Amino acid sequence: MVYLKVAYNGREFHGSQSQPNVRTVEGDIIQILENEDIKAINYGFLSRTDRGVSALSNILRLEVEEDLNIKKLTHLLEDIWIYGKTEKYLKFPLTKTYRYYLFDKDYDETLISKGLSLFNGTHDFFSFSKYNGIDDTRRTIETSYRKEGLIYILEFKGNGFLWQMIRRIVGSIVDYAKGDLNEKEIVSALNGETTFNATPFPPDYLLLYDIETKCDMYYDDYVIRTLKRRFNELFTDFSARSLLEKESFTYMSETEKLINRD
Numbered sequence: 001m002v003y004l005k006v007a008y009n010g011r012e013f014h015g016s017q018s019q020p021n022v023r024t025v026e027g028d029i030i031q032i033l034e035n036e037d038i039k040a041i042n043y044g045f046l047s048r049t050d051r052g053v054s055a056l057s058n059i060l061r062l063e064v065e066e067d068l069n070i071k072k073l074t075h076l077l078e079d080i081w082i083y084g085k086t087e088k089y090l091k092f093p094l095t096k097t098y099r100y101y102l103f104d105k106d107y108d109e110t111l112i113s114k115g116l117s118l119f120n121g122t123h124d125f126f127s128f129s130k131y132n133g134i135d136d137t138r139r140t141i142e143t144s145y146r147k148e149g150l151i152y153i154l155e156f157k158g159n160g161f162l163w164q165m166i167r168r169i170v171g172s173i174v175d176y177a178k179g180d181l182n183e184k185e186i187v188s189a190l191n192g193e194t195t196f197n198a199t200p201f202p203p204d205y206l207l208l209y210d211i212e213t214k215c216d217m218y219y220d221d222y223v224i225r226t227l228k229r230r231f232n233e234l235f236t237d238f239s240a241r242s243l244l245e246k247e248s249f250t251y252m253s254e255t256e257k258l259i260n261r262d
Helices: 025-035 070-076 109-117 165-178 183-190 221-261
Strands: 002-008 041-045 054-063 080-086 096-103 121-124 138-148 151-158 206-211
Touching (some): 025 080, 070 080, 070 221, 109 151, 121 183, 165 183
Parallel strands (some): 054 206
Antiparallel strands (some): 002 080, 041 054, 096 206, 121 138, 138 151
């Protein structure tokens, strides 16, 4: 068994897991391996990501007989970087860290902070996920945030997450900050007393930041330098889009005032 540390630009894929007739991260990697006459079995990502979600550190598990040249594989791939590998045993469960980059649209930071804190700890996240047949919807997560310029960086750590869980939490935090959702409603749902359908925020600004492997891993310096340059471009784009959205919102708000004046 070999484990590959993989980064990818999720906006170019229909998710991490192989699906028929659409481009996926797993599908691209397996296809490249087949092109190199390398047969992989029992493969799968340790953390599945949805369409549009990017990863800086996901882990792909697979069985192959050959020694994998991750620099060569990365060169053959597009929008995917394989920069680490190990054959050492991984002790499960692994801690996963996600970050959501939330653009500030004149939110009250006190309310963003308070709303985020409501989700810290062990709760029932049924109302804050998309149901996919899993009965046990209780999870334990740690939440924190920092703000850089126009962007709130919301961080979530835990051993496991439900489908669309983080995106729906973020949507609920924004609804709370806007006054469309109150603390009692959130707490009641987290306690499993009531349910509602939380609205998911866009996947484009969600990043699987890290999976802690806690074992020695071989890293390729060349791929890491390439990855660093590409992700810098990616997040520069995020910042530009943040500014564009904020300025567009301001312009439309000013225009609305003119319309109302008439």
